[in-house]
Amino acid sequence: MYAVIMAGGRGARFWPRSREKKPKHLLDIVSDRTIIRETVDRILPMIPPENVLVVTGESHAEELIRQLPEIPKENILIEPVGRNTAPCIGLAALHIRRKTPDAVMLVLPSDHLIRDEKRFRKVLNAAATVARRADFLVTVGIRPTGPETGYGYIEQGREQDAVDGETVYEVRSVREKPDLAQAQALLAQGGFSWNSGMFIWRVSAILKAIEQWLPDLYDGLQQIDTALETAHEAAVVAEVYRQTRSVSIDYGVMEKARNTLVIPGDFGWSDVGSWDALWEVSARDEQGNAVRGEAIAVASRNCLVHSPGKTVALVGVEDLIIVETDDALLVCKRGRSQEVRKVVERLETEHRHERL
Amino acid sequence: MYAVIMAGGRGARFWPRSREKKPKHLLDIVSDRTIIRETVDRILPMIPPENVLVVTGESHAEELIRQLPEIPKENILIEPVGRNTAPCIGLAALHIRRKTPDAVMLVLPSDHLIRDEKRFRKVLNAAATVARRADFLVTVGIRPTGPETGYGYIEQGREQDAVDGETVYEVRSVREKPDLAQAQALLAQGGFSWNSGMFIWRVSAILKAIEQWLPDLYDGLQQIDTALETAHEAAVVAEVYRQTRSVSIDYGVMEKARNTLVIPGDFGWSDVGSWDALWEVSARDEQGNAVRGEAIAVASRNCLVHSPGKTVALVGVEDLIIVETDDALLVCKRGRSQEVRKVVERLETEHRHERL
Numbered sequence: 001m002y003a004v005i006m007a008g009g010r011g012a013r014f015w016p017r018s019r020e021k022k023p024k025h026l027l028d029i030v031s032d033r034t035i036i037r038e039t040v041d042r043i044l045p046m047i048p049p050e051n052v053l054v055v056t057g058e059s060h061a062e063e064l065i066r067q068l069p070e071i072p073k074e075n076i077l078i079e080p081v082g083r084n085t086a087p088c089i090g091l092a093a094l095h096i097r098r099k100t101p102d103a104v105m106l107v108l109p110s111d112h113l114i115r116d117e118k119r120f121r122k123v124l125n126a127a128a129t130v131a132r133r134a135d136f137l138v139t140v141g142i143r144p145t146g147p148e149t150g151y152g153y154i155e156q157g158r159e160q161d162a163v164d165g166e167t168v169y170e171v172r173s174v175r176e177k178p179d180l181a182q183a184q185a186l187l188a189q190g191g192f193s194w195n196s197g198m199f200i201w202r203v204s205a206i207l208k209a210i211e212q213w214l215p216d217l218y219d220g221l222q223q224i225d226t227a228l229e230t231a232h233e234a235a236v237v238a239e240v241y242r243q244t245r246s247v248s249i250d251y252g253v254m255e256k257a258r259n260t261l262v263i264p265g266d267f268g269w270s271d272v273g274s275w276d277a278l279w280e281v282s283a284r285d286e287q288g289n290a291v292r293g294e295a296i297a298v299a300s301r302n303c304l305v306h307s308p309g310k311t312v313a314l315v316g317v318e319d320l321i322i323v324e325t326d327d328a329l330l331v332c333k334r335g336r337s338q339e340v341r342k343v344v345e346r347l348e349t350e351h352r353h354e355r356l
Numbered sequence: 357m358y359a360v361i362m363a364g365g366r367g368a369r370f371w372p373r374s375r376e377k378k379p380k381h382l383l384d385i386v387s388d389r390t391i392i393r394e395t396v397d398r399i400l401p402m403i404p405p406e407n408v409l410v411v412t413g414e415s416h417a418e419e420l421i422r423q424l425p426e427i428p429k430e431n432i433l434i435e436p437v438g439r440n441t442a443p444c445i446g447l448a449a450l451h452i453r454r455k456t457p458d459a460v461m462l463v464l465p466s467d468h469l470i471r472d473e474k475r476f477r478k479v480l481n482a483a484a485t486v487a488r489r490a491d492f493l494v495t496v497g498i499r500p501t502g503p504e505t506g507y508g509y510i511e512q513g514r515e516q517d518a519v520d521g522e523t524v525y526e527v528r529s530v531r532e533k534p535d536l537a538q539a540q541a542l543l544a545q546g547g548f549s550w551n552s553g554m555f556i557w558r559v560s561a562i563l564k565a566i567e568q569w570l571p572d573l574y575d576g577l578q579q580i581d582t583a584l585e586t587a588h589e590a591a592v593v594a595e596v597y598r599q600t601r602s603v604s605i606d607y608g609v610m611e612k613a614r615n616t617l618v619i620p621g622d623f624g625w626s627d628v629g630s631w632d633a634l635w636e637v638s639a640r641d642e643q644g645n646a647v648r649g650e651a652i653a654v655a656s657r658n659c660l661v662h663s664p665g666k667t668v669a670l671v672g673v674e675d676l677i678i679v680e681t682d683d684a685l686l687v688c689k690r691g692r693s694q695e696v697r698k699v700v701e702r703l704e705t706e707h708r709h710e711r712l
Contacts, residue, residue, distance in 0.1 A: 298698045307685055311711050313699040316689035320673065329663055329680060331687060333672035342654045343669040355667050
C-alpha cells in the first residue's frame with residue numbers, strides 16, 4: 001500500500017501566514033506541528049515512509065524535504081505547474097506502478113485536520129480492503145454536520161458491502177458545491193456525504209479509468225512513463241504539463257465512472273479552509289477566544305488571535321480574526337475570512353511580491 | 357517671558373505606544389514630530405529656548421534632552437516624584453525668579469494638540485500683556501464645542517478688558533469635571549470655557565498666591581530656594597517632595613484666588629487624551645480610516661491604525677483602534693479606549709514590567 005499526498009495548494013486564504021513560499025500545509029496553524037507533518041504522522045502507522053509520495057511544486061519542495069526527513073527525497077514528486085488533481089494523481093500512479101504494479105494507492109489532501117486518527121485509519125483500511133478486491137474507485141465520504149456550501153456532496157446508492165464494521169455504498173451521484181438551499185435539501189433528503197478528496201484504488205484501476213475518461217491526459221502520462229528515469233524526464237514532464245488542461249479527479253473521473261464506491265467516515269474531519277474554520281476547530285477559552293501567543297482580553301469574546309511572541313490586548317471587541325507576522329497584520333471580522341482573498345488580489349495587482 | 361512645560365505625565369492611555377519610559381508627550385502619534393517637540397516648536401517664535409523650562413521625572417529626562425537639543429540642559433527640571441501641578445509650578449517659579457525676578461511665566465501642558473498656532477500665540481501674548489500689568493492669575497479657556505465630561509469648566513464673570521482683540525473676563529468660578537447632564541446645563545447657560553491647564557502670570561504673583569493658599573507648599577519651596585545651586589539641592593528637593601502632598605494648581609489656587617482672569621481662545625485645541633481622541637483629530641481617508649503606516653482596507657471603516665512598517669489588512673471591520681509595537685498589539689473597539697487602562701493595570705498586577 002502506498003500513500004500519495006497532494007501538496008500543491010497555495011492557501012492564499014491563510015494570508016498573512018500563508019505565502020507563495022509557505023502554503024497552508026507548511027504552516028503550524030492548527031497545532032505545534034505543521035499540517036503536512038500531521039498528515040504524514042497520521043498515516044505512518046499504516047504505511048512505511050518509503051511508500052509515501054508527496055506531489056508538490058518546485059518552490060515548496062525544499063521546505064517539504066526539510067519538514068519530512070524520513071520520506072526518501074525521490075518520493076517528493078515535483079509538478080512543473082499545477083493542473084488540478086487528475087494529472088497529479090496520474091503522475092503519482094506512474095511512479096507507484098513502476099515500483100509495485102499491483103499496489104493499492106491512497107490519495108490524501110495535505111492540509112486537512114482529523115481529530116480521531118484511529119477511526120480515520122480504520123476507515124482507510126476498510127477502503128483499502130475493498131479496493132484490493134477489484135477495480136473499484138473508492139472515496140471516503142464525511143458524514144455532514146450541517147448544510148455546508150463549501151464542499152461537494154456524494155450521493156450514496158445501494159449498500160454494496162460492509163468491511164470491518166464500515167458500510168460501503170455505491171456512488172449514485174457526485175454533486176458540485178451546492179448553494180445553501182440545495183445543501184439544506186440534500187441534508188433533509190439524507191444519504192449524502194461530503195466529498196473529502198480522499199481516494200483509495202489500485203494503481204491499475206485509476207490508470208484504466210484515466211485512459212477511459214481522460215484519454216488526452218492518459219496519452220501524456222504514457223509519454224512521461226517512457227521518459228521516467230531517463231535524462232529526458234524533466235523536459236517531458238514539463239512539456240506534457242504545459243499541454244495538459246487543469247482537471248479535477250472528481251469532475252474528470254469520479255462523476256463519470258460507474259465503478260465508484262463511497263465509505264462514509266466520521267473521524268472529526270475539517271478541511272480548515274479559512275481562518276473562520278480554524279476558529280471553529282480551535283480550543284477556546286471561556287470567553288470563546290482562541291489564542292496562539294499571549295492575549296489579555298478585556299470584555300472581548302469569540303476572537304481568533306495568532307500573534308506568537310507578542311502581547312495582544314483586546315478591549316471591547318468581538319468576533320475578530322487577528323493574525324500577525326513579521327511584516328503584516330490581518331484584522332478581519334469573523335465570518336468574512338473568505339474575503340482575505342481580496343487582500344491577496346490587491347497585493348498581486350500592486351505587485352507587492354514581498355508580501356505575497 | 358519664560359515658558360514652563362509640564363512633562364510629568366505617564367500616559368498609560370496610549371499603551372502600547374506609551375510606556376513607563378515613553379509617556380505620551382515623547383511619542384510621535386499625532387504627527388511626524390513628537391508631541392513635546394511640537395509643543396516647544398509652537399512657542400519658540402515667542403520665547404527663546406534659553407527661557408524654556410521643562411519639568412519632568414528622572415526616568416524621562418534623558419530622552420527629553422535628546423529630543424530638545426536647543427533647550428539648555430539645566431532648564432530640564434527634575435521632580436523626584438510627581439505631586440500634581442502645584443509643586444511643579446512652584447519649583448519652576450523659583451528657578452525663573454532666580455534668573456529674572458519680574459518675569460512673566462507661561463505654564464503649558466506638554467501633550468496637547470493645537471491646530472492654529474498663530475492664533476494660539478496671539479492669545480498667549482494677550483494673556484501675557486494682562487499678566488504683566490498686575491498680580492493677575494490668567495488662564496486660557498477653550499471655547500467648548502460640546503458637553504465634554506473630560507474637562508474642568510471655567511465660568512466667565514465680568515468682562516475686565518480687551519487686549520489685541522481678545523476679551524479678558526474675571527473668573528467667576530472653576531468647576532471640576534461635570535457629569536453629562538451638568539455639562540449640558542453649563543453649555544446651555546453659556547459663558548463657560550474648558551480649562552486648558554494653560555496659565556500666564558508673573559512669577560511673583562503665583563508665588564504670592566501659593567504663599568496665601570498653599571502655605572505648606574510655600575514653606576517647602578522656601579527650603580528648596582535656599583538650597584538651589586548648593587551641594588544639598590537634590591537632597592532638599594527630594595525631602596520636600598517626599599513630604600509635600602499632591603495638589604493641582606486648579607484646586608489649590610485657581611478655585612480659591614480672587615485675582616483670576618480667563619481669556620477664551622479658539623485655536624483648534626485638543627488634549628488628545630486617548631486613542632479615541634486621536635482618531636477624532638486625525639486626517640482620515642474616504643472610508644474614515646486614519647492610518648499611520650500602510651493599510652489595505654476591504655469593506656472596513658472608521659478605524660485608527662498605527663502600525664509603522666507593517667502591512668495591515670482590514671477585512672469587514674468597523675470602529676477599531678489597532679496599534680502595534682515591537683512587543684505588543686492593541687485591538688480596541690472605538691469608544692472604549694478609556695479601558696486600555698485596564699490592560700495596563702493587568703500588566704501591573706502581573707508584574708509584566710517588560711510590557712509596561
